[in-house]
Amino acid sequence: MAITRFAPSPTGYLHIGGLRTALYSYLWAKKTNGEFKLRIEDTDQARNSEDAVKAILEAFQWVGMPSDCSIEYQSKRFDIYKKYIDKLLEEGKAYRCYMSKDELAQLRAKQEANKQTPRYDGTWRPEDGKTLPPIPKDIDPVIRIKAPLEGKIEFDDGIKGFMSFDANQVDDFIIARSNGVPTYNFVVAVDDSLMGIDEVLRGDDHLTNTPKQIVVYNALGFKIPKFYHMPMINNPQGKKLSKRDGAMDVMEYKRLGYLPEALLNFLVRLGWSNGDQEIFSMDEMLELFDPNNINKSASSYNAEKLLWLNSHYIKNVTNQRLIKELEYFDCKIDGHDKKEMLLDLCKERANTLIELKTSIENILLTPTSYDKKGVKKFIKENTIDMLNSYIQILKDNQQNLHIPTDIEGVTKPFIQENELKFPQLFQPIRISLTGGTQAPSVYDIIAILGIEETIKRLEVAISQNFGKE
Numbered sequence: 327m328a329i330t331r332f333a334p335s336p337t338g339y340l341h342i343g344g345l346r347t348a349l350y351s352y353l354w355a356k357k358t359n360g361e362f363k364l365r366i367e368d369t370d371q372a373r374n375s376e377d378a379v380k381a382i383l384e385a386f387q388w389v390g391m392p393s394d395c396s397i398e399y400q401s402k403r404f405d406i407y408k409k410y411i412d413k414l415l416e417e418g419k420a421y422r423c424y425m426s427k428d429e430l431a432q433l434r435a436k437q438e439a440n441k442q443t444p445r446y447d448g449t450w451r452p453e454d455g456k457t458l459p460p461i462p463k464d465i466d467p468v469i470r471i472k473a474p475l476e477g478k479i480e481f482d483d484g485i486k487g488f489m490s491f492d493a494n495q496v497d498d499f500i501i502a503r504s505n506g507v508p509t510y511n512f513v514v515a516v517d518d519s520l521m522g523i524d525e526v527l528r529g530d531d532h533l534t535n536t537p538k539q540i541v542v543y544n545a546l547g548f549k550i551p552k553f554y555h556m557p558m559i560n561n562p563q564g565k566k567l568s569k570r571d572g573a574m575d576v577m578e579y580k581r582l583g584y585l586p587e588a589l590l591n592f593l594v595r596l597g598w599s600n601g602d603q604e605i606f607s608m609d610e611m612l613e614l615f616d617p618n619n620i621n622k623s624a625s626s627y628n629a630e631k632l633l634w635l636n637s638h639y640i641k642n643v644t645n646q647r648l649i650k651e652l653e654y655f656d657c658k659i660d661g662h663d664k665k666e667m668l669l670d671l672c673k674e675r676a677n678t679l680i681e682l683k684t685s686i687e688n689i690l691l692t693p694t695s696y697d698k699k700g701v702k703k704f705i706k707e708n709t710i711d712m713l714n715s716y717i718q719i720l721k722d723n724q725q726n727l728h729i730p731t732d733i734e735g736v737t738k739p740f741i742q743e744n745e746l747k748f749p750q751l752f753q754p755i756r757i758s759l760t761g762g763t764q765a766p767s768v769y770d771i772i773a774i775l776g777i778e779e780t781i782k783r784l785e786v787a788i789s790q791n792f793g794k795e
């Protein structure tokens with residue numbers, strides 16, 4: 327039973343790297359009958375924005391991964407952090423440091439000149455028998471935690487394997503600033519403990535924070551969670567994923583016409599696999615996902631694959647669902663009597679919901695102009711006579727023409743009797759009905775529009791001579 331969390335900092339929108347971390351955490355919690363918790367890491371007041379919090383929560387709602395507890399906000403937990411800082415001070419595991427900014431800068435400059443890694447030198451660290459400098463009056467102290475001076479800080483990472491850091495790589499870092507605001511590594515460790523998180527999945531950009539957090543866990547006597555530090559998602563060139571490559575706001579994928587199923591399926595495969603299986607329903611993800619099988623190397627973003635997955639899900643979700651999704655794009659077809667036929671036809675060739683909307687509107691909206699190239703190629707001298715005869719056939723059989731095969735039943739004999747080639751009839755019909763030559767099967771379009779509307783559009787095209795001068 328794993329209790330996992332996702333802990334975004336609302337300094338920007340949720341991007342897909344974050345969503346993948348959240349997905350893996352969610353899957354692992356659910357698979358083990360545990361809990362998935364959301365925590366908003368909003369202690370950095372200068373960089374946080376409420377809009378970003380809203381956008382993050384909206385993204386979670388869109389993909390359908392709710393938190394199992396009420397969402398925790400670090401900005402509302404300052405009393406809790408203070409309590410633990412006071413506890414460490416009382417127990418002598420943390421101390422006040424009055425080093426001024428200038429002194430700290432000098433120390434750093436000296437260390438850098440000596441080619442040493444900058445680190446706090448322990449001036450204010452209390453030790454038995456050590457006399458501390460006199461307390462300056464004009465300085466509000468920071469609070470530093472006593473990090474171990476020697477030995478190793480070690481943990482077994484579920485992806486990276488056994489990790490061992492020399493303790494002296496971690497100095498007595500600040501856990502509360504002079505204004506009392508606690509620092510990042512301190513609050514993460516406190517929160518993960520108090521929220522009962524026992525498995526932490528996060529990006530390996532956080533790997534260097536982990537030894538510091540372990541110092542906090544140890545100082546507070548908290549149990550250290552199991553860590554999984556996941557490799558990054560790169561662009562196809564192996565570089566850091568940029569906005570242009572797809573590292574954009576998760577909600578941008580919605581606006582571009584992706585289904586959340588496709589995005590989650592795409593993300594689950596970015597860094598994890600189950601043989602060569604590509605399509606995973608949520609149930610399958612839940613059955614098969616195991617963080618111990620996350621790849622050790624970085625994965626690479628593949629926009630075509632996401633598009634391919636999206637077209638798969640567009641074909642496979644219910645029409646009712648598509649109708650609902652299309653409403654977001656202001657495409658309302660729920661009241662159309664042939665909506666099922668319309669969707670069955672159009673979803674076959676749509677990679678995104680926007681493409682689906684476009685091909686639906688291509689059929690439903692009366693053309694406002696006729697494709698010039700198509701007109702030049704397919705509208706010949708005898709075309710109008712041919713269309714007029716075809717209109718007559720439609721009128722004569724109007725009562726019996728409902729489904730595509732009905733229309734095929736009268737159209738094929740017409741083609742044979744008049745010794746036509748299919749495009750000779752079909753392309754002028756397509757141009758009349760949709761304005762262009764790219765539309766799907768003529769029988770389907772006519773069935774969807776109905777005979778009355780079909781005749782009307784044919785007659786309009788004829789009367790306008792297809793826009794020819």
Ligand code: GLU
Pocket residue numbers: 333334335367514527528529532
């Ligand atoms: N708030 C951190 C971030 O957005 C994540 C912290 C963590 O996962 O430990 O990168």
